[in-house]
Amino acid sequence: MAESQDLPSIGPNSGPDIAAALTRQFISFRVGDDEFAIDIMAVREIKGWTETTVLPNQQDYMLGVLNLRGTIVPIFDLRCRFGLGLTTATRSHVVIIVAISGRLLGLLVDAVSDILTVNAADIRPVPDVDQPIDNAFLAGIIPVGDGMVVLLSLENLFANHGPANTAVAA
Amino acid sequence: MSTPTFGSDELAQFRRTFFEECTELLADLEERLGALVVSSSDVESLNAIFRAVHSVKAGAGAFGYTVLVGFAHRFEALLDRLRDGKAELDERTLVSLVAAADVFSALVDLARQGEVPADDFGADVAEELAILLGSETAPRPAARSPGSAAEELPASKEKTYRIIFRPNAELFRRANEPLYLLRELKTLGALAVDCDLSRLPSFETFNADDSYLGWTMTLRSDCSPDAIAEVFEFVDNECVLTIAEADATEAKPDEAAPAIAASSKPTIVAPSSPSESKPAESKSAGKTGSISSIRVDLYRVDRLVNMVGELVIAQAMLAQQFIESRDHDDPAANQGFEHLAGLTRELQECVMAIRMQPVKSVFSRMPRLVRDVGHKTGKDVRLEMAGEQTEVDKTVIEELADPLTHMIRNAVDHGIEDAEVRLAAGKPAEGVIRLSAQHAGSNILIHVEDDGAGLDRDRLLAKATEKGIVSANVKLSGEEIDELIFAPGFSTAAAVTDVSGRGVGMDVVRRNVQALGGRVQVTSTAGKGTRFTLVIPLTLAVLDGMVVAVGWEKYILPLTSIVESFRPGRGQIRVIPGGGEVVSIRGEFVRLIHLARVFGVSEAVTDPCEGLVVLIELANGSKLGVVVDELIGQQQVVIKSLQDNYDPVPGISGATILGNGRVALIVDIEELTRLYDRNVRIADATTRPMAANA
Numbered sequence: 130m131a132e133s134q135d136l137p138s139i140g141p142n143s144g145p146d147i148a149a150a151l152t153r154q155f156i157s158f159r160v161g162d163d164e165f166a167i168d169i170m171a172v173r174e175i176k177g178w179t180e181t182t183v184l185p186n187q188q189d190y191m192l193g194v195l196n197l198r199g200t201i202v203p204i205f206d207l208r209c210r211f212g213l214g215l216t217t218a219t220r221s222h223v224v225i226i227v228a229i230s231g232r233l234l235g236l237l238v239d240a241v242s243d244i245l246t247v248n249a250a251d252i253r254p255v256p257d258v259d260q261p262i263d264n265a266f267l268a269g270i271i272p273v274g275d276g277m278v279v280l281l282s283l284e285n286l287f288a289n290h291g292p293a294n295t296a297v298a299a
Numbered sequence: 300m301s302t303p304t305f306g307s308d309e310l311a312q313f314r315r316t317f318f319e320e321c322t323e324l325l326a327d328l329e330e331r332l333g334a335l336v337v338s339s340s341d342v343e344s345l346n347a348i349f350r351a352v353h354s355v356k357a358g359a360g361a362f363g364y365t366v367l368v369g370f371a372h373r374f375e376a377l378l379d380r381l382r383d384g385k386a387e388l389d390e391r392t393l394v395s396l397v398a399a400a401d402v403f404s405a406l407v408d409l410a411r412q413g414e415v416p417a418d419d420f421g422a423d424v425a426e427e428l429a430i431l432l433g434s435e436t437a438p439r440p441a442a443r444s445p446g447s448a449a450e451e452l453p454a455s456k457e458k459t460y461r462i463i464f465r466p467n468a469e470l471f472r473r474a475n476e477p478l479y480l481l482r483e484l485k486t487l488g489a490l491a492v493d494c495d496l497s498r499l500p501s502f503e504t505f506n507a508d509d510s511y512l513g514w515t516m517t518l519r520s521d522c523s524p525d526a527i528a529e530v531f532e533f534v535d536n537e538c539v540l541t542i543a544e545a546d547a548t549e550a551k552p553d554e555a556a557p558a559i560a561a562s563s564k565p566t567i568v569a570p571s572s573p574s575e576s577k578p579a580e581s582k583s584a585g586k587t588g589s590i591s592s593i594r595v596d597l598y599r600v601d602r603l604v605n606m607v608g609e610l611v612i613a614q615a616m617l618a619q620q621f622i623e624s625r626d627h628d629d630p631a632a633n634q635g636f637e638h639l640a641g642l643t644r645e646l647q648e649c650v651m652a653i654r655m656q657p658v659k660s661v662f663s664r665m666p667r668l669v670r671d672v673g674h675k676t677g678k679d680v681r682l683e684m685a686g687e688q689t690e691v692d693k694t695v696i697e698e699l700a701d702p703l704t705h706m707i708r709n710a711v712d713h714g715i716e717d718a719e720v721r722l723a724a725g726k727p728a729e730g731v732i733r734l735s736a737q738h739a740g741s742n743i744l745i746h747v748e749d750d751g752a753g754l755d756r757d758r759l760l761a762k763a764t765e766k767g768i769v770s771a772n773v774k775l776s777g778e779e780i781d782e783l784i785f786a787p788g789f790s791t792a793a794a795v796t797d798v799s800g801r802g803v804g805m806d807v808v809r810r811n812v813q814a815l816g817g818r819v820q821v822t823s824t825a826g827k828g829t830r831f832t833l834v835i836p837l838t839l840a841v842l843d844g845m846v847v848a849v850g851w852e853k854y855i856l857p858l859t860s861i862v863e864s865f866r867p868g869r870g871q872i873r874v875i876p877g878g879g880e881v882v883s884i885r886g887e888f889v890r891l892i893h894l895a896r897v898f899g900v901s902e903a904v905t906d907p908c909e910g911l912v913v914l915i916e917l918a919n920g921s922k923l924g925v926v927v928d929e930l931i932g933q934q935q936v937v938i939k940s941l942q943d944n945y946d947p948v949p950g951i952s953g954a955t956i957l958g959n960g961r962v963a964l965i966v967d968i969e970e971l972t973r974l975y976d977r978n979v980r981i982a983d984a985t986t987r988p989m990a991a992n993a
Contacts, residue, residue, distance in 0.1 A: 180961070181962075182852065182954075182961060182962040182963065182964065183852060183900075184941075184945075184948050184951065184964070185897070185898030185899055185900070185948065185950060185951065185964075186898065186899055186948075186949065186950075186974075187948070193962075194941065194945070194954065194962050195962065196956045196960055196961065196962050199605075199608075199609050199612070199939075199956065200939075200943070200944070201939050201940070201941055201943070201944060201945075201954050201956075201962055202944055203941075203944055203945040232943070232944045232945070233943075233944045234944060234945075
């Protein structure tokens with residue numbers, strides 16, 4: 130299933146030039162003890178946590194909205210989105226503002242770690258293992274040193290982030 | 300020196316301008332068409348319609364929309380005959396004109412979307428036009444199809460015109476091309492052209508943007524001098540033009556007279572604006588006073604509105620910071636802040652006013668809709684309109700078109716009875732629909748009223764029960780039954796007619812209106828008629844709001860819906876079986892809704908006697924008591940959409956930014972009861988699964 134990600138497939142004949150052209154950059158950040166990464170092209174801004182205005186009757190991980198210089202931006206708790214409980218946000222927590230399919234949204238994370246420059250060929254598919262985080266959120270694994278960073282699929286994370294209204298009859 | 304060829308950007312820009320103009324012209328056409336009455340000789344309206352069609356045609360020709368041009372040609376020909384009194388405006392012709400206008404605007408739409416219409420598009424209408432044109436004894440060719448003119452004519456009616464055309468140097472810069480004019484002239488009859496090169500300068504001083512040539516032409520045709528002048532309609536302020544009859548002996552005196560009289564110095568001068576933007580209106584300008592408006596890209600206006608919105612917020616933030624600062628009792632600074640607040644507010648009003656337009660542009664489409672639908676359903680219906688000049692935000696106007704169209708169509712199809720039924724009920728055979736608009740505070744009220752049979756409550760209820768919209772054992776009040784027509788999936792039409800039942804129901808109307816932050820309500824009297832009332836905010840950009848506190852959160856209630864607020868005494872509150880709460884105020888019992896419970900806010904006041912009850916009036920006229928912790932104050936807020944970056948949130952119509960920079964949510968009061976009922980019902984379903992009524 131992970132092979133279906135739209136990562137460029139590198140054939141055996143690909144020369145070094147092509148591989149170099151396929152270098153991608155990611156921003157890595159920490160949620161709990163784990164390192165995650167998202168495509169740097171999606172990131173618009175990184176800012177410290179400020180109190181949000183809570184929207185009524187939303188999923189737990191939807192923390193409310195912020196005023197980003199006149200634009201109303203929804204903020205999501207990434208830890209909670211993974212089903213690992215709510216973050217008790219403090220001023221040292223960080224909100225990463227990203228643009229996904231024309232919309233701006235903010236991700237609450239513990240801290241931003243690094244900018245990773247990765248050869249596309251080095252991104253490994255996610256093995257299908259039993260884990261608390263839904264596999265659909267994961268786009269791949271980037272080996273860094275002797276550890277690894279999990280690449281997130283923002284589209285899948287927030288494809289269906291609306292209010293919990295599926296149970297309501299019309 | 301600029302290059303005379305246009306880049307694709309420029310061309311796209313021209314095309315955009317053309318379609319903008321088309322929209323205006325078509326709206327005008329529509330309005331004029333609506334004003335036409337059978338067997339009248341409203342030459343002014345016919346002229347206006349003709350000009351609109353002609354202007355679109357001219358532009359369409361320039362962009363090569365040949366199908367559109369072809370159709371416009373026939374349309375125009377018929378209009379021309381009508382305004383010359385050579386054809387009579389009978390019922391059939393009027394119907395065809397309306398149909399032709401439809402095809403015409405559909406063709407413009409297709410052109411706008413860059414689609415090529417199918418070959419047989421509008422063929423039936425075109426054929427009908429041809430029949431109408433052919434059925435009269437034609438003193439001159441119906442359509443000026445090339446080549447046909449000269450041969451088909453009785454020679455005795457032909458006249459010889461001498462036309463001298465000397466364009467000004469600016470001609471090309473106004474996007475005109477004399478070649479097209481000459482070609483157009485050629486379609487009128489046999490044309491001989493002599494080019495005048497005398498003004499051509501030496502090559503060194505030659506400017507490629509200037510026009511140097513002139514033409515002297517001889518035209519043999521049976522057409523009137525007006526028809527020739529019309530060819531030059533778009534350049535008449537860019538040239539010196541002389542049209543004179545060279546051989547007056549053959550001509551009938553009445554037709555020839557103006558040409559001869561004018562031949563001494565028949566220079567056609569259009570004194571109005573030098574711009575080419577509204578050529579079709581230049582003739583009427585003298586009558587209505589000169590046009591003093593400019594065309595501005597909507598994007599620029601929107602940007603201005605947004606910037607001023609930001610300014611208002613910034614001003615509020617600054618003022619709040621000042622009040623909290625230690626200099627807040629400095630009188631000079633206070634005065635300055637007050638002045639700034641006043642200016643900001645005034646500026647905002649000015650900017651909002653830019654977007655305001657009379658609802659006329661939507662209303663004017665309705666007379667012909669009524670006539671159209673009346674015709675199809677065989678009903679005799681008259682439309683009365685009032686308050687067309689009432690102004691409202693342009694975006695609101697655009698969004699009004701669909702709901703109004705639907706409601707008017709419904710009123711004719713379902714509201715007004717057949718003539719026999721009306722006569723039997725002692726009413727005049729002709730039904731009346733009243734459409735009116737007026738301002739009410741920061742809202743616009745639009746009424747759609749018919750004098751038909753009123754809503755048939757028994758049938759509504761039966762239908763709703765049958766469709767499972769209400770359960771059989773529920774007892775509904777008359778008003779609640781009337782409200783059923785807004786339920787999704789509800790249509791009472793016994794048979795799906797061509798007119799109604801196209802899949803859009805009153806639920807869509809309500810949704811559209813609610814999307815505008817408005818509400819729609821219905822009142823109906825059996826045998827007397829039905830009245831729909833739309834209450835819509837004048838603008839989508841600002842709202843007069845009351846800031847209320849609930850727990851740690853602050854919400855905005857729309858001020859226009861608030862009747863009053865009060866702290867009830869113990870004796871005023873009653874808990875009714877089933878968990879509901881009512882408050883008694885001046886003998887009236889009003890349902891209470893805790894905002895904190897609806898929105899799940901913790902740490903809020905739970906006892907209404909310790910908080911405040913804000914009494915609000917809903918669109919359907921019923922009242923509701925909203926329990927909040929306290930009122931913070933009244934404030935004009937700039938509405939921000941939540942939906943730019945997030946999904947719709949039930950119970951929240953939008954958001955705004957308060958003086959402290961925090962986001963506050965604007966409560967959608969119409970949704971509150973539904974939301975509350977849902978929450979209660981869900982709660983009931985979990986605790987008492989067989990709850991009879993919530």
